[in-house]
Amino acid sequence: MSETQTLDKVRALVAPIVGDLQLDLYDLEFRGGTLRITIDTPVGSTAGVDLDTIALATRLIGREFDHHDPVPGHYTLEVTSPGLERTLRTPQHFQRELGKVVALRLRDTTNADRRVQGVLTAADDQSVTIRPDVDIHGSADERTVPYTQIDRARTVFTWGPAPKPGKARAATRSRTTNAATKKESAR
Numbered sequence: 001m002s003e004t005q006t007l008d009k010v011r012a013l014v015a016p017i018v019g020d021l022q023l024d025l026y027d028l029e030f031r032g033g034t035l036r037i038t039i040d041t042p043v044g045s046t047a048g049v050d051l052d053t054i055a056l057a058t059r060l061i062g063r064e065f066d067h068h069d070p071v072p073g074h075y076t077l078e079v080t081s082p083g084l085e086r087t088l089r090t091p092q093h094f095q096r097e098l099g100k101v102v103a104l105r106l107r108d109t110t111n112a113d114r115r116v117q118g119v120l121t122a123a124d125d126q127s128v129t130i131r132p133d134v135d136i137h138g139s140a141d142e143r144t145v146p147y148t149q150i151d152r153a154r155t156v157f158t159w160g161p162a163p164k165p166g167k168a169r170a171a172t173r174s175r176t177t178n179a180a181t182k183k184e185s186a187r
Contacts, residue, residue, distance in 0.1 A: 004032055009070040010035065017060045021053065023050060026082050033069055036078045037061065043096050049081040088153040094123035101156040102130065106149050117156065
């Protein structure tokens, strides 16, 4: 059985389970003896997939695989979420992330930069369009890149501003003092 046939069988078994949990099947990969099933919350959800949901999905999928044995031979089942900085491999992955910052590493670059980072403004079945942060020439023109030119792609998570020095420590000290004062007045 080919890898494509195996993944099609796995997809047919996993999709209804993931759908019943009100999640999306983000990706399937079978590499090096590991079957990785990536699940995610529906597009537009503010929360991600938590560990309890991943554990439940793993149990349900494992039980289904025990009955149907879709993968020949020995393998390791891994059920995971795509994480904060998620890998983008298919047109559907890119389409889910419109409006977010992405980083691309390109294949054959003769006259262009090998790395592009910016806001993903469009994605269809053939290419993506990125509005770069600013390239080395100072230009921020949108750039369309065909999928065939993309070696690797991922979303970029931007952390919020760091707390001002001393503020976090002062807040902790204040909470500790307030808790001690409440205990004293309770006596």
